[in-house]
Amino acid sequence: MSGKSEALPDPKWLARQAAEMLRRGAVGDPQLTKSGQAGPPWLVSTPDHEPHSWLIPVTVGDRFAAFFQFLLNGTLMRFSMFYQRPGEYRKCPIVMEWFDLPGLREKAANHCWPGESAEEPFLTFDRSPDRVVWALPLRGPEGRVRLFFVAGDTIYSPPPSDTFG
Amino acid sequence: MALPLDRLQRVAGFELNALRASDVLGDQLEKVSVPARGTPVHDINGTVLFHRMPLTRGRVQTGYADVAIEEVFGEPLLATSFGAPWDEKALVEAGTAAAGRVRRGVKFNAVRFVAYSYPKTALQFLLDGNEVLMLELHTWAVIPPAQKSDRKPLEPANFERWSVLDETPPAARRSRANAYNKRLTAWEAPALTTINPRVVARDNLRVADFVLKLVDTREIHYSERDTDHVPCYELRGQQTNVWCVAASVEMVLNFYRYNYTQVRLATELGLGTLQNPNGLPYARVGDVVTVIERLTNLDCTMHTNPAWTIFRNEIRANRPLISFVPGHSRTVTGYTRTLITLPGEVAFRGLLVYDPWPPNAGVITRWENFNTQTYQFAYSSVITQV
Numbered sequence: 054m055s056g057k058s059e060a061l062p063d064p065k066w067l068a069r070q071a072a073e074m075l076r077r078g079a080v081g082d083p084q085l086t087k088s089g090q091a092g093p094p095w096l097v098s099t100p101d102h103e104p105h106s107w108l109i110p111v112t113v114g115d116r117f118a119a120f121f122q123f124l125l126n127g128t129l130m131r132f133s134m135f136y137q138r139p140g141e142y143r144k145c146p147i148v149m150e151w152f153d154l155p156g157l158r159e160k161a162a163n164h165c166w167p168g169e170s171a172e173e174p175f176l177t178f179d180r181s182p183d184r185v186v187w188a189l190p191l192r193g194p195e196g197r198v199r200l201f202f203v204a205g206d207t208i209y210s211p212p213p214s215d216t217f218g
Numbered sequence: 219m220a221l222p223l224d225r226l227q228r229v230a231g232f233e234l235n236a237l238r239a240s241d242v243l244g245d246q247l248e249k250v251s252v253p254a255r256g257t258p259v260h261d262i263n264g265t266v267l268f269h270r271m272p273l274t275r276g277r278v279q280t281g282y283a284d285v286a287i288e289e290v291f292g293e294p295l296l297a298t299s300f301g302a303p304w305d306e307k308a309l310v311e312a313g314t315a316a317a318g319r320v321r322r323g324v325k326f327n328a329v330r331f332v333a334y335s336y337p338k339t340a341l342q343f344l345l346d347g348n349e350v351l352m353l354e355l356h357t358w359a360v361i362p363p364a365q366k367s368d369r370k371p372l373e374p375a376n377f378e379r380w381s382v383l384d385e386t387p388p389a390a391r392r393s394r395a396n397a398y399n400k401r402l403t404a405w406e407a408p409a410l411t412t413i414n415p416r417v418v419a420r421d422n423l424r425v426a427d428f429v430l431k432l433v434d435t436r437e438i439h440y441s442e443r444d445t446d447h448v449p450c451y452e453l454r455g456q457q458t459n460v461w462c463v464a465a466s467v468e469m470v471l472n473f474y475r476y477n478y479t480q481v482r483l484a485t486e487l488g489l490g491t492l493q494n495p496n497g498l499p500y501a502r503v504g505d506v507v508t509v510i511e512r513l514t515n516l517d518c519t520m521h522t523n524p525a526w527t528i529f530r531n532e533i534r535a536n537r538p539l540i541s542f543v544p545g546h547s548r549t550v551t552g553y554t555r556t557l558i559t560l561p562g563e564v565a566f567r568g569l570l571v572y573d574p575w576p577p578n579a580g581v582i583t584r585w586e587n588f589n590t591q592t593y594q595f596a597y598s599s600v601i602t603q604v
Contacts, residue, residue, distance in 0.1 A: 080584070124590060128587065128589075128590060129587060130586070130587050130590045130591075131571075131583045131585065131586045131587060131590075132583065132584060132585065133573065133581040133582065133583040133584075134581060134582045134583075134584065135579060135580075135581055136582075137452070137453050137582060146576075146579060179459075179545070180544060180545025180546060181543050181544050181545040181546035183543065183546050183548065183573055183575055184545070184546055184575045184576075185575075185576075186576075202459070204459065204575070204576035204577060205576045205577065205578070205579060206578070207459050207576065207577040207578070209459045212459070212460050212496075212497050213497065213499075214545070215499060215500045216460065216496070216497030216498055216499050216500065216545070217462060217463050217497055217498045217500070217503070217542055217545060217546060217547050218459070218460030218461065218462055218463065218489075218496070218497025218498065218545070218546075218547075
């Protein structure tokens with residue numbers, strides 16, 4: 054590890070900060086403060102595998118209610134909620150839709166062409182860090198890698214980079 | 219007008235109490251005492267710029283605060299430091315010893331602290347009012363004399379003396395003076411006259427008839443009246459992985475009671491169909507204006523590289539915006555910014571973002587850190603007919 058990256062905050066420490074912010078009511082609303090659980094940090098990388106940020110989910114039961122996104126240096130980029138009104142968690146995605154690694158591996162295997170092999174899925178973003186997705190890398194026999202993106206129940210090929218979408 | 223010294227302690231105390239009330243520094247400031255005077259720190263031109271005031275808790279020195287005497291800084295509290303006590307006497311002794319080493323036999327009859335390149339400080343040795351030597355604090359490096367140069371104001375070289383007062387443009391000085399004096403006036407509020415701010419405490423400023431505004435925040439309401447209900451806005455998830463623009467337009471038009479479907483808006487924007495969708499090419503960012511104006515009675519404006527004030531002013535006028543960031547479009551319906559921060563740090567500015575990503579869901583981001591995002595375009599809309 055380089056000296057530069059050694060100076061970055063420990064993601065476990067970030068997760069504790071997130072839990073503390075949730076507990077103090079600095080984010081979300083009183084119902085989320087009461088019911089929400091800040092989960093473990095997930096590394097968000099660029100599509101080129103460079104570390105970019107940490108996503109810390111907040112779950113309520115089996116629902117993915119909200120999340121923190123911290124830059125690697127610990128700066129809070131955003132706190133985002135899937136629900137529109139306090140307590141409306143039934144409209145939030147199911148946690149396993151987003152963080153089911155075996156399920157993602159299975160999706161990747163299903164999209165392989167003959168001769169391709171699925172590599173390990175990683176959390177990334179589609180053009181903007183706002184658009185967090187899972188990337189499913191599929192490596193062809195000649196070594197070329199093509200990606201699929203998965204966001205909840207949506208699966209797609211990366212769109213052209215010179216568009217808003 | 220410079221701050222009279224008989225008001226220095228009260229102003230410093232109120233500023234530190236406000237910082238404590240905002241919880242920016244946690245418990246570090248609790249029960250800290252503010253002295254009547256500090257060490258005067260001068261501008262290169264000789265004017266006293268600020269006082270460096272040692273802070274103590276009981277008998278223990280905990281740090282210091284720099285409090286502006288001159289209004290050119292725009293705010294009274296310039297900096298705080300904890301963990302490194304301020305010992306004026308020891309520094310003068312160390313600097314005097316260094317002066318003897320640097321220039322053997324140097325004669326002087328006065329020593330003062332100077333912000334030779336604000337906030338960098340030095341000790342200036344004077345003989346009958348004229349400088350004979352200037353040494354940077356702690357490093358004791360000799361500060362070179364002023365050089366004539368053609369450089370622009372406020373763009374000094376790395377190790378060059380320059381004057382905050384002489385180089386700040388007149389317009390900036392005027393606006394900062396206004397802000398500075400406004401703050402001083404706030405500390406003269408009748409409700410505060412009985413308060414003793416010399417010892418910092420979290421609840422010192424919680425008195426009747428005095429509201430300490432720590433944040434400036436606003437969200438889209440039903441109307442511009444603050445008492446109307448909030449939020450008056452609905453999140454729409456994008457219906458395909460490339461329809462963020464259509465979803466953003468849908469959210470804003472819904473706010474104005476236009477009920478176009480996302481599919482229809484996508485068609486109008488040339489984004490294909492649900493079965494065969496496409497994103498909005500960078501070259502067609504102007505289409506958002508064309509389509510909104512064609513379908514509504516709204517007058518739409520595109521802002522390139524929108525500044526914070528564009529978002530703030532539109533929200534204050536109760537108008538949501540569409541915001542383009544690289545590769546993505548969202549809508550903005552609120553803002554917040556902290557009014558009191560740790561000196562030297564950037565105040566937190568956040569946007570309330572209704573983001574159509576991920577598809578068929580979307581998220582509400584409260585808040586998006588304005589300093590971590592790249593804002594390429596924003597679209598504001600004004601009703602032209604009712």
